[in-house]
Amino acid sequence: MTTEKLALTTNSPAHKPRSKGGADNALAAELMRLLGPKKVLSSLAERLSYRFDAIQFGVTPLAVVLPESTEDVIATVKAARRAGVRIVGRGAASGLSGGAAPMQPSVVISFTRMTKLEIFPERREAIAQPGVITLAVTDAARPHGLIYPPDPASFRTSTIGGNLGENAGGPLCFKYGVTGDYVTALDFVDAEGELHTLKRDAYDLAGLLIGSEGTLGLITSATLRLTPPPKFTRTLMAHFAEVGQAAEAVSAAIAAGAVPGKLEFMDQACTNAVEDYLHLGLPCDAGAVLLVDTDGDDLETVEVERALVEAACLEAGGVVRRAEGEAEAAALWQARRSVSPALGRIRPQRMNEDIVVPRSVLPEVVRQIRALGDASGFKLVQFGHIGDGNLHPNILFDPRKESEEAVHALAHEIALVALRHGGVLSGEHGIGTMKRDFMRDAVDAETMAALWNVKRALDPSGALNPGKILPDETHA
Amino acid sequence: MNNDIPVQALGPQGEVMAHAVDACVHCGFCLPACPTYALLGDEMDSPRGRIVLMKEVLEGGLDLLNAAPHLDRCLGCQACVTACPSGVPYGELITSFRGWSEPQRQRSPLDKAKRYAILKALPAPKLFSVAARVGQYAKPLAPVLPAALRGPLDLLPEHVPAMQPSPRVTPAQGQRRGRVAFLTGCAQQALAPNFNAATLRVLARNGIEVVIPDGQGCCGAAALHTGARDEALRLVRANLDAFNPDEYDAILSNAAGCGAGLKEYPIILHGLHDEERAKAFSAKVQDISEYLATLAREEGLEPFMPASRPLKIAYHDACHLAHAQKVRSAPRELLRMIPGVSIVEIPEGDLCCGSAGTYNLEQPELAGQLGARKAGHILSTTPDLIASGNIGCHTQIQSHVRRQGSPVPVMHTVEVLDLAYQGEL
Numbered sequence: 001m002t003t004e005k006l007a008l009t010t011n012s013p014a015h016k017p018r019s020k021g022g023a024d025n026a027l028a029a030e031l032m033r034l035l036g037p038k039k040v041l042s043s044l045a046e047r048l049s050y051r052f053d054a055i056q057f058g059v060t061p062l063a064v065v066l067p068e069s070t071e072d073v074i075a076t077v078k079a080a081r082r083a084g085v086r087i088v089g090r091g092a093a094s095g096l097s098g099g100a101a102p103m104q105p106s107v108v109i110s111f112t113r114m115t116k117l118e119i120f121p122e123r124r125e126a127i128a129q130p131g132v133i134t135l136a137v138t139d140a141a142r143p144h145g146l147i148y149p150p151d152p153a154s155f156r157t158s159t160i161g162g163n164l165g166e167n168a169g170g171p172l173c174f175k176y177g178v179t180g181d182y183v184t185a186l187d188f189v190d191a192e193g194e195l196h197t198l199k200r201d202a203y204d205l206a207g208l209l210i211g212s213e214g215t216l217g218l219i220t221s222a223t224l225r226l227t228p229p230p231k232f233t234r235t236l237m238a239h240f241a242e243v244g245q246a247a248e249a250v251s252a253a254i255a256a257g258a259v260p261g262k263l264e265f266m267d268q269a270c271t272n273a274v275e276d277y278l279h280l281g282l283p284c285d286a287g288a289v290l291l292v293d294t295d296g297d298d299l300e301t302v303e304v305e306r307a308l309v310e311a312a313c314l315e316a317g318g319v320v321r322r323a324e325g326e327a328e329a330a331a332l333w334q335a336r337r338s339v340s341p342a343l344g345r346i347r348p349q350r351m352n353e354d355i356v357v358p359r360s361v362l363p364e365v366v367r368q369i370r371a372l373g374d375a376s377g378f379k380l381v382q383f384g385h386i387g388d389g390n391l392h393p394n395i396l397f398d399p400r401k402e403s404e405e406a407v408h409a410l411a412h413e414i415a416l417v418a419l420r421h422g423g424v425l426s427g428e429h430g431i432g433t434m435k436r437d438f439m440r441d442a443v444d445a446e447t448m449a450a451l452w453n454v455k456r457a458l459d460p461s462g463a464l465n466p467g468k469i470l471p472d473e474t475h476a
Numbered sequence: 477m478n479n480d481i482p483v484q485a486l487g488p489q490g491e492v493m494a495h496a497v498d499a500c501v502h503c504g505f506c507l508p509a510c511p512t513y514a515l516l517g518d519e520m521d522s523p524r525g526r527i528v529l530m531k532e533v534l535e536g537g538l539d540l541l542n543a544a545p546h547l548d549r550c551l552g553c554q555a556c557v558t559a560c561p562s563g564v565p566y567g568e569l570i571t572s573f574r575g576w577s578e579p580q581r582q583r584s585p586l587d588k589a590k591r592y593a594i595l596k597a598l599p600a601p602k603l604f605s606v607a608a609r610v611g612q613y614a615k616p617l618a619p620v621l622p623a624a625l626r627g628p629l630d631l632l633p634e635h636v637p638a639m640q641p642s643p644r645v646t647p648a649q650g651q652r653r654g655r656v657a658f659l660t661g662c663a664q665q666a667l668a669p670n671f672n673a674a675t676l677r678v679l680a681r682n683g684i685e686v687v688i689p690d691g692q693g694c695c696g697a698a699a700l701h702t703g704a705r706d707e708a709l710r711l712v713r714a715n716l717d718a719f720n721p722d723e724y725d726a727i728l729s730n731a732a733g734c735g736a737g738l739k740e741y742p743i744i745l746h747g748l749h750d751e752e753r754a755k756a757f758s759a760k761v762q763d764i765s766e767y768l769a770t771l772a773r774e775e776g777l778e779p780f781m782p783a784s785r786p787l788k789i790a791y792h793d794a795c796h797l798a799h800a801q802k803v804r805s806a807p808r809e810l811l812r813m814i815p816g817v818s819i820v821e822i823p824e825g826d827l828c829c830g831s832a833g834t835y836n837l838e839q840p841e842l843a844g845q846l847g848a849r850k851a852g853h854i855l856s857t858t859p860d861l862i863a864s865g866n867i868g869c870h871t872q873i874q875s876h877v878r879r880q881g882s883p884v885p886v887m888h889t890v891e892v893l894d895l896a897y898q899g900e901l
Contacts, residue, residue: 041520043542044538044542045520045529045532045538045542045543045545045546046518048528048529048530048532048538049518049520049525049529050519052502053502054502054503054504055499066517066518092507093504093519094503094504094505094507110518110519111519112517112518113593115517131517154503154504154505156505156508157505157507157508158504184665274561276563277561277562277563284585311882340503341503341505341560341561341562342561342562343501344499344500344501344503344562344563345499345561345562345563348477348478348499349478349501350501399478400478475545
């Protein structure tokens with residue numbers, strides 16, 4: 001079992017910290033001297049608070065820096081480089097693939113205090129520092145008649161920096177795209193501590209940084225595109241006896257010409273977990289629930305699209321409920337946003353997958369994954385942005401009673417289902433450490449070598465977020 | 477969160493704590509709800525971070541000394557409980573942890589003296605009233621006093637009202653529709669005696685007989701939440717002796733903090749011999765607004781006189797009402813029943829005002845920042861009146877609203893109802 005797999009649980013005995021207070025290493029002391037004590041965390045209680053994300057526990061960092069400016073970031077990177085210590089960037093750490101959890105003793109740069117945000121309504125842009133909360137961009141833009149569409153389920157918690165690192169999406173991604181589609185320019189600090197400004201011309205280096213999970217550079221500012229919100233939105237919910245039927249309805253609705261703003265699904269276990277939490281009257285007996293928004297500036301088109309989706313759902317054997325008014329629609333969407341954490345009510349630990357498959361194969365893929373789950377003996381749930389072909393099969397388990405190797409084996413099988421059907425390993429949560437081992441199935445050796453060349457070109461000493469995305473070359 | 481907490485060694489409260497740690501999936505949904513995370517922006521001052529710290533201390537991997545500053549900064553507002561989709565009983569965890577860890581704490585003599593004074597004075601209305609009076613005269617000296625004494629003085633109103641004794645039984649007016657027991661609260665009697673007077677008048681007017689049982693005392697929440705577990709248990713048992721739940725339709729409190737404390741009794745006594753009694757007791761406990769709103773829905777209330785002019789009321793959700801007791805709609809429903817009254821929602825309404833029991837005294841700096849933020853948000857709605865259902869919030873909001881130069885009156889929800897009955901609103 002590799003270190004990464006061990007670290008999936010909270011209690012990796014190898015990393016059990018020793019109790020000690022104060023700046024207990026030279027690097028922390030040096031960072032304090034450079035940045036002042038308020039921006040550097042060095043006591044054990046402070047440091048061990050920065051070793052996890054929303055799924056995984058890693059290694060306690062040597063020091064944590066809470067920069068307030070790009071200069072602070074530069075100074076930290078240079079000091080870490082002098083000390084030969086690795087660097088892990090971090091936002092709110094609500095990520096689901098281990099991207100923000102350090103896998104070896106490192107300096108963690110937590111961007112939560114870099115929260116400057118400016119809105120430029122005349123050019124429909126926002127300039128945000130990485131610590132800005134995702135929802136805050138839309139909140140600030142709305143008075144100017146604009147919104148920032150990327151809407152990960154964690155948008156009240158997650159930061160723009162974290163969204164950029166993982167190229168996060170959300171329910172709106174089907175029609176409106178993911179984080180990377182809204183970035184027009186970036187500033188980033190490289191592994192040497194040099195600052196660069198990127199526009200999306202010449203080589204699309206910004207595109208390379210987005211979704212690189214902090215392995216190629218640390219983004220310190222982003223220019224984001226804003227758009228006017230659609231004038232009209234209509235919501236419907238449909239439920240089905242079986243997950244494959246929901247997938248059939250999705251394929252049929254899109255083939256018929258509907259382009260919903262959001263098209264999400266939850267299976268029975270998800271619906272029940274959320275119902276336990278929110279008590280919304282969700283159809284708990286159904287095998288799968290679809291949640292759909294059609295939107296646009298022309299009400300007639302929006303209604304026609306909703307009718308197309310409704311017809312497809314009925315055709316596939318579904319029961320349809322139209323949301324009457326905004327409050328009901330908002331409650332239904334809150335249900336969807338709460339799926340991921342509400343699963344904690346079922347089992348304390350989970351392995352989250354993030355596959356994307358062509359929509360034409362959706363019914364087959366969700367049924368195959370369902371069958372794998374049933375055969376495994378694990379509690380397996382599925383939800384996701386099904387309109388986009390983006391599925392989140394989650395394996396729920398109790399590490400005290402169930403084998404983590406078996407969890408990984410099942411996750412691997414699921415990944416292979418996606419790859420066999422022409423899909424990919426990650427839609428929006430990144431590869432991190434969770435799916436790193438599956439990369440060799442997804443990427444041929446020549447392409448992997450090209451990825452490693454890119455990594456070496458931008459980060460020759462491997463200082464930035466080591467152990468993420470790319471499997472070790474030595475095992476290739 | 478997977479853990480190695482030695483449950484057996486920690487007793488019944490260990491079970492409570494380990495269960496809460498188990499339930500946390502460290503998703504981070506609690507972060508935006510947490511007032512200290514909003515102010516400080518660091519993980520160890522967030523609910524998720526605190527759960528990790530408590531887990532590490534309980535497992536023996538981290539010294540309590542190291543974790544304590546961050547745990548002490550928790551207001552116990554339980555906004556994270558509302559935000560948590562995994563159902564982590566954070567309130568039970570932090571309360572149990574404080575009870576478990578307090579005997580191991582080493583505190584400075586001044587700190588000890590202050591805590592002792594607070595825990596003695598809060599539950600004793602007469603003593604508190606005397607202390608408040610002394611404090612009132614000491615206020616001008618505040619700038620030259622140590623910070624430990626400046627905090628409490630800052631909070632005192634300019635004028636400390638005279639104590640008003642409450643009758644043991646207040647008969648129902650007209651046909652008797654119910655009989656309730658009432659917990660009179662502690663500091664509240666000294667600082668705002670009209671809260672109780674208004675409560676008795678409003679209940680009586682609606683045909684409810686109110687009994688104030690002898691032998692009742694402090695609910696014990698302040699002692700419990702500051703870790704004085706033995707003291708808390710003593711107070712809890714005294715109340716279980718004083719209130720016989722079989723005799724009343726309900727046991728009422730008009731202070732959100734006390735009401736939440738009373739509802740917590742079964743948790744406090746978990747695994748102890750009075751647990752069943754505590755369950756029967758807490759099943760009868762209701763906030764005054766819950767009780768009145770239910771009465772209004774089921775049988776109707778006596779009609780209110782209209783307000784003398786259209787009145788915009790900013791209703792502040794006390795954390796111990798909204799988050800701990802999940803009572804949000806009842807006070808709003810009641811206030812809206814007064815003709816001419818409209819309710820405005822306060823921006824960032826879920827964020828604690830910073831009062832939080834003894835927090836104001838123990839963490840004056842953070843409490844002050846939260847108080848100023850809350851007052852700013854409230855005043856941004858340009859209300860004619862501010863209402864809330866907790867003495868702590870009341871004092872904090874009044875003091876910060878005045879500091880920002882506003883004369884807007886601050887009242888308990890039941891005071892507003894009382895004025896409407898008297899045609900003086």
